[in-house]
Amino acid sequence: MSNSKHSDIEIEILLLGKWRFDTFSEKVTIEFKDDMTYEQTKIQMLFFSKPKELLTGNKFTGVWYVRQNKLHLNVRTMPKSFFNFSIPLVFKISLADIVATLNSIFTPENYEVIEINDSKFIIKDQEESIIGTKLKRSMGTYV
Numbered sequence: 001m002s003n004s005k006h007s008d009i010e011i012e013i014l015l016l017g018k019w020r021f022d023t024f025s026e027k028v029t030i031e032f033k034d035d036m037t038y039e040q041t042k043i044q045m046l047f048f049s050k051p052k053e054l055l056t057g058n059k060f061t062g063v064w065y066v067r068q069n070k071l072h073l074n075v076r077t078m079p080k081s082f083f084n085f086s087i088p089l090v091f092k093i094s095l096a097d098i099v100a101t102l103n104s105i106f107t108p109e110n111y112e113v114i115e116i117n118d119s120k121f122i123i124k125d126q127e128e129s130i131i132g133t134k135l136k137r138s139m140g141t142y143v
Contacts (some may be wrong), residue, residue, distance in 0.1 A: 021132035
């Protein structure tokens with residue numbers, strides 16, 4: 001059970017904006033938008049993970065929501081991916097976006113919200129706790 005004292009709506013409101021957090025293997029920046037979409041940049045820190053970053057890209061977009069104090073991220077597109085090319089059929093199909101969507105369906109990113117306020121959050125996936133820091137706005141830009 002989560003230690004968060006906030007309702008799902010309160011967590012969503014606190015999440016709006018741009019956040020930075022680091023894990024053992026990657027540095028991540030996520031901007032949660034009020035239309036329930038997000039933009040995420042992942043930089044791999046482990047040498048053996050770099051080829052994956054080159055193949056899949058490091059920028060992702062998707063939809064997010066909070067349910068029962070759990071943050072759910074569903075990847076929809078990988079805009080800067082090596083495999084993000086279009087197959088010319090009746091309509092354009094992006095192979096990387098199809099893979100991202102299918103992967104998100106079968107292995108969605110779910111995080112338990114342990115604690116959150118207007119400047120930091122602690123979430124937990126299955127393996128580790130992750131501490132995030134809100135990037136403050138200064139004169140219209142993020143610092």
